[in-house]
Amino acid sequence: MTAPAPRAPVSLDPATVQAGDSFGPVIVTPTQTQLFRFSAVTWNAHRIHYDLPYARAEGYQGILVQSHLHGCFLAQAVLAWGGPGSRLLRFSWQNRGVAVPGDQLACTGTVTDVTRAAGRVRVAWELEERDQEGRLCAPGTALLEVTDDQRRGG
Amino acid sequence: MAVSMAEVYANTSKLVGVVHSRQLGRIERRDLERFSAATGAEVANSGAAGPEPVVAHPLYLTAVLGWGGGPANEELRPDGTEVLDIDAIPLSGLRLMGGGQDLELHADVTEGMTVRSEFSLEGVEVKEGRSGSLLLLHVLRQYWDDAGTLLVTCRETLMAR
Numbered sequence: 001m002t003a004p005a006p007r008a009p010v011s012l013d014p015a016t017v018q019a020g021d022s023f024g025p026v027i028v029t030p031t032q033t034q035l036f037r038f039s040a041v042t043w044n045a046h047r048i049h050y051d052l053p054y055a056r057a058e059g060y061q062g063i064l065v066q067s068h069l070h071g072c073f074l075a076q077a078v079l080a081w082g083g084p085g086s087r088l089l090r091f092s093w094q095n096r097g098v099a100v101p102g103d104q105l106a107c108t109g110t111v112t113d114v115t116r117a118a119g120r121v122r123v124a125w126e127l128e129e130r131d132q133e134g135r136l137c138a139p140g141t142a143l144l145e146v147t148d149d150q151r152r153g154g
Numbered sequence: 155m156a157v158s159m160a161e162v163y164a165n166t167s168k169l170v171g172v173v174h175s176r177q178l179g180r181i182e183r184r185d186l187e188r189f190s191a192a193t194g195a196e197v198a199n200s201g202a203a204g205p206e207p208v209v210a211h212p213l214y215l216t217a218v219l220g221w222g223g224g225p226a227n228e229e230l231r232p233d234g235t236e237v238l239d240i241d242a243i244p245l246s247g248l249r250l251m252g253g254g255q256d257l258e259l260h261a262d263v264t265e266g267m268t269v270r271s272e273f274s275l276e277g278v279e280v281k282e283g284r285s286g287s288l289l290l291l292h293v294l295r296q297y298w299d300d301a302g303t304l305l306v307t308c309r310e311t312l313m314a315r
Contacts, residue, residue: 028194037192041185043220047234054233067252068217072193075212079195087259088212094254138254 014082014121014146017111024108026077030065032101038069062100070095070105070138074127077107078142082123086146089122093140097131104132109142120147157247159280159287162314165244166278166291174273178221178297183208183265189217210263215271215297216255216308243275248289248314258307261299268300276309289314 032050039049047054048064055063071093079086099105106129113124127140186208195211225236263269277292295308 034192034194037188041188041192042218043224045230045234045236051234066217067254068213069193071255072195072211072213072217076193076195079212087262088257090256090258091212092254092256095252140254 014123017121017123018114019111022108022110023081024077025106026080026108028073028077028105028107030069030099030101030103030105032063035063035065035069035101038066042066042068060098060100062102065099065101065103065105065137067095070099070129071140073105074107074129074138074140075142078109078125078127078144081109082144082146086144088142089145090143091140092142093127093129093138095138097135097137099131099137105137106130106132120145159289162245162248162289163278163280166275166289169243170275170277172274176221176271176273178215178269178271181210181263181265181267181269186210186214186265189214207264207266210265212257212259215263215269215306216257216295243291245289245314250291251313251315253311253313255308255310260304260306263297263299263305267305269297269305270300271295271297283315286315 035049039045044066048058048060049066050063052063071091074093075088075091079088107127108130109125109127111123112126115122122143122145125142125144127138127142128136129138129140130136190211193211193213220236230236273293273295275291276294279290279292281288281290291312291314293310293312295306295310296304297306297308298304
């Protein structure tokens with residue numbers, strides 16, 4: 001499978017964003033240390049995330065990136081687009097493929113709908129996280145709200 | 155003794171709609187900051203003596219598995235996991251796998267809140283997969299603060315085989 005075609009990062013202003021616009025890829029490379037810290041902070045002692053012989057015995061090439069950490073990468077990518085003060089109203093993701101430390105995970109988003117009201121814009125996104133081989137690890141969706149006050153830092 | 159998928163389905167179906175409630179406790183600033191640091195997220199309002207309360211990462215409540223002191227090491231399962239709310243469901247040794255979540259984020263979760271959660275099964279179904287029968291558990295989790303404000307609604311489908 002070929003690597004995903006690189007997309008030029010696009011700077012999208014919430015004031016003008018429209019369906020079909022996209023952002024990314026935002027590249028995230030999880031590390032063993034990051035997986036350890038995420039297991040610790042979520043009180044998740046599952047050995048598949050830190051015990052390499054155990055993970056290999058289970059048939060994986062390495063310890064696995066946690067399900068929720070995939071979700072965090074997608075959520076953070078879309079929040080980074082929205083900027084300070086933007087807020088997720090809805091968010092979903094599905095775990096379709098595994099990832100291990102060192103994988104380069106590309107998070108991208110495409111706008112599916114935009115709703116504007118006085119002082120705020122709500123942007124619906126389709127999201128994807130793919131590894132360096134182009135394999136889909138986690139599709140997702142998001143509804144992000146950005147208000148004028150937030151954009152001004154108010 | 156092996157239990158058939160039909161029996162597990164019958165047993166779990168009886169629990170659809172039964173609500174399990176638990177107190178998660180007080181949301182601590184340190185834990186929110188550690189979560190954001192571990193995920194690589196920027197920490198909102200993180201000034202050491204900042205006047206604004208720290209807002210939790212949107213996945214914080216639904217990603218944290220354990221909220222108490224935790225069991226003794228020897229009480230963990232061989233794979234390292236501990237008994238959780240989902241274990242109120244009688245799966246008779248079937249292996250449980252998560253596949254993501256669908257979140258409605260009703261209100262910000264901030265430091266200092268005291269949070270409780272409710273967990274219930276919304277539905278159960280058996281599906282034939284490529285490697286045999288799967289039990290799909292449609293789970294609803296909701297989180298409230300101590301004033302009764304709904305913070306997060308989380309739906310997910312767990313697969314058991």
